[in-house]
Amino acid sequence: MDLAGDSTGTLLRRWHGGDEEALHALLERNLAFVQQLVRRKLGDRLRWKTETGDLVQEAVLEFLRHGPRFVVSSEHHFRSLLVRVVQNVITGQHRWFTARRREMNLEQPLPTDSVLELDPAVRSVTRPSEAAARAENQALLRLALEYLGPEERMLILLRDWDGLSFPEIGERLGVQPNAVRMRYARALPILADQVERLRRGEVDAPGSAGE
Secondary structure: OOOOOOOHHHHHHHHHOOOHHHHHHHHHHHHHHHHHHHHHHHHHHHOOOOOHHHHHHHHHHHHHHHOOOEEOOOHHHHHHHHHHHHHHHHHOOHHHHHHHHHHHHHHOOOOOOOOEEOOHHHHOOOOOOHHHHHHHHHHHHHHHHOOOOHHHHHHHHHHHHOOOOHHHHHHHHOOOHHHHHHHHHHHHHHHHHHHHHHHOOOOOOOOOOOO
């Protein structure tokens, strides 16, 4: 099947429908660009990694297979999100967060027809049912986590996913409970702001790789 003329949005929809060829087309079309941008932004941190291309492909595949499903028409916005994901893999706790992402996908799976439409024009005419709205909110939260820094993401997952107390988190991180509580309180509005940005179809995070 020749998918060369298909848009990013069309390929994403086909992939979410189970079309492996669409996934391969997305990778072929975007990996080289993402790799180049990652090298430019994080060159000093990549010197230890001889096979940057393998790292980028692994991170992108992991995200597209186990992250929340989404559709965005803009190739620029799609690439921006992928670069952000790869940056997170390189800069902190990527193995830990990868495991959590898979656990969320397995233990609290989103409905198979739950796909985030991140284009503002599409979202403005969507009127989801209550059940669909709940699924959308869960998917938005999971996607917004991809934009957080490693500390904010870890605190929110330890507290809200693992259900740990502030003293338990502090013991694990070597931080006083009051400091954990303050950092967690700062992380929540950051997450909420990113959710609202995604809800409005603003895929590029402030200061993200897509700028």
